[in-house]
Amino acid sequence: MIEAIKKSFTEAGIAIDGDRPWDIKVIDKRLWRRLALHGSMGFGEAYMDGWWECEAIDEMVHRLMALDRDLNRERLWYRLGGTLVFHLLNLQRLSRAFQVGKAHYDIGNELYRRMLGEDMVYSCAFWEEGAETLEEAQRDKMELVCRKLCLEPGMTILDIGCGWGSFCKYAAETHGAKVVGLTISKEQAEKARDLCSGLPVEIKLQDYRTFSGRFDRIVSIGMFEHVGPKNYATFMEQARSCLEPEGLFLLHTIGSNISYTNSRSWITRYIFPNGHIPSLAQVGTSTERRFVVEDLHNFGVNYDYTLMSWEANFRKSWDDIKGQSSRYNDRFYRMWRFYLLSCAGAFRARHLQLWQFVLSPRGLTGGYRRPEKKMEQA
Numbered sequence: 001m002i003e004a005i006k007k008s009f010t011e012a013g014i015a016i017d018g019d020r021p022w023d024i025k026v027i028d029k030r031l032w033r034r035l036a037l038h039g040s041m042g043f044g045e046a047y048m049d050g051w052w053e054c055e056a057i058d059e060m061v062h063r064l065m066a067l068d069r070d071l072n073r074e075r076l077w078y079r080l081g082g083t084l085v086f087h088l089l090n091l092q093r094l095s096r097a098f099q100v101g102k103a104h105y106d107i108g109n110e111l112y113r114r115m116l117g118e119d120m121v122y123s124c125a126f127w128e129e130g131a132e133t134l135e136e137a138q139r140d141k142m143e144l145v146c147r148k149l150c151l152e153p154g155m156t157i158l159d160i161g162c163g164w165g166s167f168c169k170y171a172a173e174t175h176g177a178k179v180v181g182l183t184i185s186k187e188q189a190e191k192a193r194d195l196c197s198g199l200p201v202e203i204k205l206q207d208y209r210t211f212s213g214r215f216d217r218i219v220s221i222g223m224f225e226h227v228g229p230k231n232y233a234t235f236m237e238q239a240r241s242c243l244e245p246e247g248l249f250l251l252h253t254i255g256s257n258i259s260y261t262n263s264r265s266w267i268t269r270y271i272f273p274n275g276h277i278p279s280l281a282q283v284g285t286s287t288e289r290r291f292v293v294e295d296l297h298n299f300g301v302n303y304d305y306t307l308m309s310w311e312a313n314f315r316k317s318w319d320d321i322k323g324q325s326s327r328y329n330d331r332f333y334r335m336w337r338f339y340l341l342s343c344a345g346a347f348r349a350r351h352l353q354l355w356q357f358v359l360s361p362r363g364l365t366g367g368y369r370r371p372e373k374k375m376e377q378a
Contacts, residue, residue, distance in 0.1 A: 001036040012063040021056035022063060028052070044266035044342070048335050057338060058308065061345025103273050105163075105185035108325055112164070114317035115310050120164040120191070123222030123252060124303040124354045134309040137302075142170040145219060147371040148295065148358050149248050151175040155216040158182070158242055160208050161223020165192025165201065172199040180213065182206050208238055216247050224253035224283075228276050232286035240290050240361055248360055248368075249291065255280060255300070255353040271339050277352065291359035294368035300353035307344035311337060 009016060015023040028051035034042040046052055054060050105112075109120075116122055117135050125137035126144050145167065151157075153176030162168050162181025165188075171177040178200040183189050189205040196203065204211070209231075218239050227235045239249050259279040268275050287293060314336060322328045346352045358368060 002032045005032060005035050008064070008067065012067045014060055014063055022054065022059040024060060025053045026051070041264070041266050041269070044270070044335075044338055047338050048270075048331050050334070057341035058304075058311075058344040058348065061342045062348040063345075065346055065349035065351050102185075104271060105183075106187040107327065108321075109164070109187050109191050110324060111314075111321055111328070114321055115314045117313070119166045120195075121166045122163050124254075124299070125306040125309075126299065127302050127305050128299065134306070134313075137306070138166070139170070142167050143174075145221065145250055145252070145356075146171060146175050148297075148356065149217045149219065149250055150371070151177055151217065154178070156180075156214075157217045157219060158211075158213065158215040160218065160220040160239070161226070162188070162192060162203065163222070164188050165195040165203060167219065167221060168192065168201045168203070169196050169199060172196065172201050177217075180204065180215070182208055182211060209234060211238070211242070213242055214244060215242055216244050218243050218247070218249040219252075220250070221252040222254075224251060225272070225275055225277055227278075228274065229278070229282055232278065232282060233290075236286045236290045239359075243361055245361055246364065248294070248358055248364075251283075251355075251357040251359060253278060253283070253355055253357075254303070255283070255298075255355045257351060257353070267339065267343075270335055280355070283355070283357065287357075287359060291361060292363040293357060294360050294364060295356075295358035295370050297356040297370070298353050299356070300347055300350070303347040303352070303354050304344050307340050307347065311340040311344070314340065 006016065009024065013022075017023070017025050028046070028049075031046050031051045034046050034051070038045070047057075112122065113120055117138070119135060119138055121138040121142070124141065125131070125134060126141035127137045129140045129144075131137035131140050149157075151171065155175075155177050157168075157171055157177050157179045159168050159171075159179055159181040162183050163185075165181055168179040168181045172179055179196075179202070181192060181196075181201065181203045183192065183203065183205060184207055186205060189203050192201075192203040220239075224235070243249055254277050256277040256279045259281050260277075284293075318333060322333070343352070347354075358370070360368065
């Protein structure tokens, strides 16, 4: 097993103790046994523990994933355990809805401000309209969403998973919309209310399953990854019940190339508790008899650039923020960098996608046309 793992690195063009940025330097020889026992989970944990180093983790992960081989060599009991948990339990049930808010989004607004930028947009930016900075690319993404929704002044929007309120503010300021934003993070809610002060925006600390109302448009940007397969139908039913018959719903989500059933991974243990990346088949099944898919846009390669920008901001700001919380120690620093860089590698290898769906309850009369040209901002 250990020799097979080492061979995978070699075949991916990654040298052990080599000098290229993507080569891996082994600090603790126990790494190989840990990989043999715990696969990708052990690989991430070993980096957190300082057992290996790599200058360009993003490129190293890209090369491993581009090998297109099952590198998750966990023992059978571990794979079966994760699959049983997936099938027997609803990890994203209502009683657990606020767990990810406390564990991930409530760990410090200043950390996220430094990493994401002043607009605090925590989702894939759109770099395909000439943006030169992260801030420009994020605003281009929010404008793209508004164009796809065909927003007009006075329209009402429900933002499911509004984060720190960046899209709520943008839609209200630049398009004259009236917005209600939902979040399960206390820290996000407080920041969003401050950010949107004086605008026709209402922020609610509330799970989507307990909300009711009626809106011209619905948007969900980077939240569907927390919904979970057992709740996809409920999510779509809820969205449909809140949308006017001629309304539009834009769903922005990370996507997986396959429908997987193992709920255990390094990222769900350390970064996003109860998270699950949907496949196209899973999203499609959940929309049946509920929505017509008017448009589907994949710009996953943009997430590579976005994550690399976030990592650069985080690394540059670390000395300023590491004393602000007891949790911001060296292990956190390594964990956070591994999270950002390994995800960038996964998008670069095209193992992960970024999808924007435009959905309507029963099909727009006369059809839907995606606005292609960037509009002048009001």
